[in-house]
Amino acid sequence: xxxxxxxELLKKNARESDATLAKLLGxxxxxxxxxxxxxxxxxxxxxxxxxLNTDRLDTHDVRAVIELRIRPEHEGGxxxxxxxxxxxxxxxSMYLMSGxxxxxxxxxxxxxxxxxxxxxxxLAPLDGVLSTATHFMLKTYKDQGVLMESEPHDDRLQVCx
Amino acid sequence: xTTDSKSAxxxxxxxxxSLPKSGIRDFFDIVAGRKDVISLGIGEPxxxxxxxxxxxxxxxxxxxxxxxxxxxxxxxLRQTLAAYMRQSFQCDYxxxxxxxxxxxxxxxxxLAIRAVLSPGDEVLYHEPCFVAYAPLIRMAHGVPVPVETxxxxxxxxxxxxxxxxxxxxxxxxxxNFPNNPTGATLDRADTEALADFAIRHNLxxxxxxxxSELTYEGGRHSMAAIPRLRDRLIFLNxxxxxxxxxxxxxxxxxxxxxxTDAMMKIHQFGMMCASSISQTAGLxxxxxxxxxxxxxxxxxxxxxxxxxxxxxxxGLDCFMPRGAFYVFPSIQCTGLSSxxxxxxxxxxxxxxxxxxxxxxxxxxGFLRCAYATxxxxxxxxxxxxxxxxxxxxx
Numbered sequence: 346x347x348x349x350x351x352x353e354l355l356k357k358n359a360r361e362s363d364a365t366l367a368k369l370l371g372x373x374x375x376x377x378x379x380x381x382x383x384x385x386x387x388x389x390x391x392x393x394x395x396x397l398n399t400d401r402l403d404t405h406d407v408r409a410v411i412e413l414r415i416r417p418e419h420e421g422g423x424x425x426x427x428x429x430x431x432x433x434x435x436x437x438s439m440y441l442m443s444g445x446x447x448x449x450x451x452x453x454x455x456x457x458x459x460x461x462x463x464x465x466x467x468l469a470p471l472d473g474v475l476s477t478a479t480h481f482m483l484k485t486y487k488d489q490g491v492l493m494e495s496e497p498h499d500d501r502l503q504v505c506x
Numbered sequence: 507x508t509t510d511s512k513s514a515x516x517x518x519x520x521x522x523x524s525l526p527k528s529g530i531r532d533f534f535d536i537v538a539g540r541k542d543v544i545s546l547g548i549g550e551p552x553x554x555x556x557x558x559x560x561x562x563x564x565x566x567x568x569x570x571x572x573x574x575x576x577x578x579x580x581x582x583l584r585q586t587l588a589a590y591m592r593q594s595f596q597c598d599y600x601x602x603x604x605x606x607x608x609x610x611x612x613x614x615x616x617l618a619i620r621a622v623l624s625p626g627d628e629v630l631y632h633e634p635c636f637v638a639y640a641p642l643i644r645m646a647h648g649v650p651v652p653v654e655t656x657x658x659x660x661x662x663x664x665x666x667x668x669x670x671x672x673x674x675x676x677x678x679x680x681x682n683f684p685n686n687p688t689g690a691t692l693d694r695a696d697t698e699a700l701a702d703f704a705i706r707h708n709l710x711x712x713x714x715x716x717x718s719e720l721t722y723e724g725g726r727h728s729m730a731a732i733p734r735l736r737d738r739l740i741f742l743n744x745x746x747x748x749x750x751x752x753x754x755x756x757x758x759x760x761x762x763x764x765x766t767d768a769m770m771k772i773h774q775f776g777m778m779c780a781s782s783i784s785q786t787a788g789l790x791x792x793x794x795x796x797x798x799x800x801x802x803x804x805x806x807x808x809x810x811x812x813x814x815x816x817x818x819x820x821g822l823d824c825f826m827p828r829g830a831f832y833v834f835p836s837i838q839c840t841g842l843s844s845x846x847x848x849x850x851x852x853x854x855x856x857x858x859x860x861x862x863x864x865x866x867x868x869x870x871g872f873l874r875c876a877y878a879t880x881x882x883x884x885x886x887x888x889x890x891x892x893x894x895x896x897x898x899x900x
Contacts, residue, residue: 350808358881365885368815369808499879504534504547504858506637506686 351380352389359393398493400485408437408453408482409460412446413468414475423447426473435463446478457481525644528637529864533848537858544887545858546875549686551750551831553805555787556798559749562790566783575782577774578766579607579758583789587758590792591741594718595731603763606770607780607788611716611744611757613773616642618712618740618759621768622678623648630671631680632663633866634687634834636714639680651676654868657836660825661690665703672707679709681729684717687865687874688834689810689827697727701735712740716757717830719748719799722807724828730760737762740769747830748799749791754784806831809877809884816888817875821899831878834862838871840898847873855890 350370354361367374384390399406415426423441427448431439438451454460460479469477485493515523530547537543554560566572578584584601591599599605608614615638619629625647631639633652640650653671655661663681681700683692692700704711713729730741744757759769773779810826810833817824817835824835837847844861851857862872877884 350804353804354808361881365812365881368812371811371815499552501548501550501552502534503537503540503543503545504530504860506528506530506549 351377352384396489396491398485400493406453406455407457407460408451410480410482411450411452411464411468412478413448413450414446415448416473416475418473426471429471430468433467521644525641530637530860533860533864537852543852543856543858544883546877546879546887547858547860548876548878550752551747551802551878552880553750553802555749555751556795558794558798559751559787559791563783563787566786571782571786573782575779575785577770577779578605579780580785580789583607583785586789586792591730591760594726595728597730597736599760600763604760604766606759606766606773607785608757608759608773609777609780610746610755611714611742612638613777614742614744614757614759615639615712615714617769617772618742619643619648619678620646620772621765622710626675627677628673628675629678629680630668630676634661634862634869634872635865636682636686637865652866655688655690657825661685661688661834662692662696663700665699668703676707676709678712679704680712682714684721684829686717686830687832687860687862687869689830689832691721691724691828692727693724694727697729697732701729701732704735704738710738710740711735712742714742716742716744716747718743720803720806720831721829722803722810740765745788745791748803749795750802751787751791754781754787756780756784756788806877809881813875813877813884813888816892820892820895822895831876833875833877834872835875836871837873840895844870844873851891851894855894857887857890
């Protein structure tokens with residue numbers, strides 16, 4: 346089933362005003378507010394964040410993708426270990442995967458050393474973790490469907506038939 | 507040197523010299539070069555051509571598929587278009603004899619009109635309309651006969667108005683729905699009535715349905731879906747609008763074999779064939795473009811809601827158009843002419859819209875606003891228009 350048009354619009358621009366959303370969807374502003382509140386209540390909308398091109402920021406944060414193989418447990422499979430790992434604030438995103446490894450982690454640290462320490466001192470020793478493979482990210486080209494370098498500007502003729 | 511030596515302007519044929527320049531062109535010259543203009547004057551999608559289509563064009567270049575094709579267009583593309591016509595409008599066109607791939611719908615229209623008109627033949631067409639029709643009819647030595655459409659009818663073409671203008675010299679009824687510049691569409695009863703009218707007066711119908719895929723409500727009602735019209739219909743469509751492929755210059759015509767053959771004669775001498783690279787891209791577009799089209803259509807649909815609500819909210823009366831990406835609000839409440847309104851909006855608020863009279867005299871009192879532009883500029887444009895209009899409307 347297609348996603349609700351309101352969610353599609355918020356995915357594209359979470360800062361769109363209620364008034365504009367109402368006009369786009371042909372509903373009242375009150376209804377827009379009520380539906381967003383309902384989605385928050387149901388846990389469908391989990392938050393609103395800015396999408397940053399961190400390459401343009403003067404930070405030295407380091408990001409890495411970590412593949413983790415873990416031992417499933419009799420009751421609960423991967424969920425208990427996964428829940429523990431996801432609580433580390435260094436872990437920005439985490440997914441259970443099919444294929445050669447089980448968990449895929451997106452991790453942030455202040456330096457290469459810090460991320461390496463996190464892997465060797467915190468993740469690898471965890472009971473149930475069988476192996477880790479760490480890949481450092483060098484450059485972001487696209488994130489959440491958004492190109493990090495701006496698209497070419499609008500070069501259409503200013504008036505045409 | 508003789509006394510009646512000619513200079514360059516004298517070489518221009520009288521019927522070309524007398525051809526007026528497009529009203530859009532006039533306005534383009536005023537807007538061109540100005541900085542920071544938000545333009546709602548662009549009859550072209552703001553979306554980039556979907557990547558998978560561009561990727562196929564690149565691949566065609568890599569493969570070296572850069573030769574002439576059959577005059578009619580590549581067999582693969584024509585076969586695929588025949589299947590598209592069947593699926594979209596339940597009509598059967600033989601890909602070998604009844605489909606011609608052209609350089610945009612504009613060429614297809616030019617071919618159609620030149621193939622069927624004798625000097626002095628009259629062509630009924632509705633105004634406000636796309637700027638190219640009347641000039642091309644004239645270049646084919648035909649007589650353009652405009653038929654007004656009205657706000658009260660949501661700019662649908664009515665048989666009552668047609669009956670007032672039809673004469674024994676009328677040969678062709680030209681249709682363009684969904685319509686540029688009004689966004690008007692036809693419903694089933696309209697297409698049936700127009701078909702009856704054409705048959706009653708023994709006319710050929712040329713139907714330019716380039717905005718057909720951009721229909722938001724009420725269903726797509728094509729003249730091609732009316733079997734009894736088949737023998738007297740030239741159906742035109744193209745890739746520019748729905749697939750966002752303007753620069754590829756790709757269109758096509760579907761018509762009974764004798765008509766297709768007549769158009770092909772002119773096309774083979776004048777154009778040879780449409781760009782081979784564009785044809786490869788077009789094939790990809792028809793075969794695999796449905797999802798991309800749907801996403802763009804959904805986006806236009808929402809923007810249309812926004813623009814219509816905004817315009818009506820600021821006091822500019824505007825019906826809810828069901829197709830294309832234009833709205834055609836009335837600016838009569840301001841007391842300004844279309845040109846005055848558009849010029850002042852441009853000079854004072856840096857927003858460009860095309861005056862309605864550029865699309866025919868009966869477009870006076872209206873403005874064409876294209877919403878094929880991003881939400882941020884669209885919002886800003888509506889804010890500026892609101893400020894401008896509020897100085898007239900209380």
